[in-house]
Amino acid sequence: MKLSAKQAVDVLRAAGEPTRLRILALLEREELAVLEICRVLDQSQPRVSRHLKLLAEAGLVERFPDGAWVFYRLTGEGRAHEVIGEVLARLNPDDPVLARDRRKIDDVQAERAAAAQAYFADNAAQWDRIRSLYVSDTSVEAEILRATGGGHVRRLVDLGSGTGRMLMLLAPHADHALGLDLSQQMLNIARRNTAEAGLSNVELRHGDIFDTRLPEGGADLVVVHQVLHYLSDPAAAVREAARITAPGGRLVIVDFAPHQHEFLREQHQHRRLGFSDEEMNRWLAEAELPQVAQMDLPPTRADGLTVKIWAARRAPTQLRSAA
Ligand SMILES: C[S@@+](CC[C@H](N)C(=O)[O-])C[C@H]1O[C@@H](n2cnc3c(N)ncnc32)[C@H](O)[C@@H]1O
Structure with missing residues (x-):
């Protein structure tokens, strides 16, 4: 599928900023809540939300509310996705900033998994009642x-x-x-x-x-x-x-x-x-x-x-x- 020149500029402009590219690289791994993205990037919520809004407007990410939380994920299809998928695939995983983000998201995931594991270990005996x-x-x-x-x-x-x-x-x-x-x-x-x-x-x-x-x-x-x-x-x-x-x-x-x-x-x-x-x-x-x-x-x-x-x-x- 081809992009018009304007569409290409919109997509590239949205992705062509360091924080927004880091956000896209993070979301390539999994859907994330806004607060988790803020934590990894070490940036304030209003700032991160502004970046996310621009990415969503360019069709690169999808926003979905879940209860009182808001999650984001990469848009799974469409022209913007194809262009950005190509860019993300070419990023060097050893890039120091991206590698640090990955380590931080690993920590967030590990904390989440440990909390869930502890919950199931503690509640296994009463799970049928719960x-x-x-x-x-x-x-x-x-x-x-x-x-x-x-x-x-x-x-x-x-x-x-x-x-x-x-x-x-x-x-x-x-x-x-x-x-x-x-x-x-x-x-x-x-x-x-x-x-x-x-x-x-x-x-x-x-x-x-x-x-x-x-x-x-x-x-x-x-x-x-x-x-x-x-x-x-x-x-x-x-x-x-x-x-x-x-x-x-x-x-x-x-x-x-x-x-x-x-x-x-x-x-x-x-x-x-x-x-x-x-x-x-x-x-x-x-x-x-x-x-x-x-x-x-x-x-x-x-x-x-x-x-x-x-x-x-x-x-x-x-x-x-x-x-
Ligand atoms: C809410 S319980 C449901 C258990 C069972 N299916 C039922 O309905 O009674 C969720 C189960 O998923 C397991 N679980 C969570 N994450 C998992 C994972 N990544 N792989 C396999 N099991 C997992 C938990 O240990 C827990 O036993």
Whole structure:
């Protein structure tokens, strides 16, 4: 796609400033909240917001509010994206300023991950009770069963398996079920729960949803239940879940609709306050997994949250292009 001379000047002018180029390089890694960008750049919020506004006007970044926070990400498509993608790809990673920014964002991420890990370690024993505070398990689980297509599958993978609730629901419908989680405390409880339920086809493994090390197209059913809202890069997790989904297989994602309960961020380590259909459908489409069903389950109590289920299916004969 070609750019007019004016469009090219607008895009280059927006990106052609040291702080704005650093912001673009940061966002190339993952979506970030404004305050996180300020922290890495060590600049005030009004200043950073001015730069972000210019980048957004040039179509280089997208702004999306999430509760009381505002996040930014690189625009995923379009002419501006193509031009700037080329520039970012050519930046020297050893450039001292960019390398320092990367180290700082690594620190921000590490702090976030440590806080989430500590939360899950501390709350593993009570997780089943915490989860049911938000919604009624029974109605959500009946719909999840429906979203999986209802049949028997050979290989089920539950990413971020926690205490093993999804495995207990779905492993009876699978030959083999694998639960993957980053928290050893959660895995220990899931091992006990699934053993007590007599599920001999369940395997539990320590692993990271961003890099599962599972074979491409190796799972007929992949489930990501109430995990994405904790993650620094939910789009990357969807990509990885899609990568391991077999031709003809399903990916079922369960999470919250957008909401305003900031206390979940403050007290329960949620990073994102829910996901819109538009956002999820874009990620699924980018992963070449067309959606086959979408459900909204309204809360059973006044202060509750709407749970959403997105089910997508890979075409039976589709060969994955290198991701
Ligand atoms: C809210 S719990 C949900 C557990 C389970 N899916 C359920 O609904 O009961 C989120 C789980 O995701 C796990 N988790 C968080 N980040 C992860 C990551 N990067 N890779 C794998 N698991 C992760 C946590 O350890 C935790 O067990």
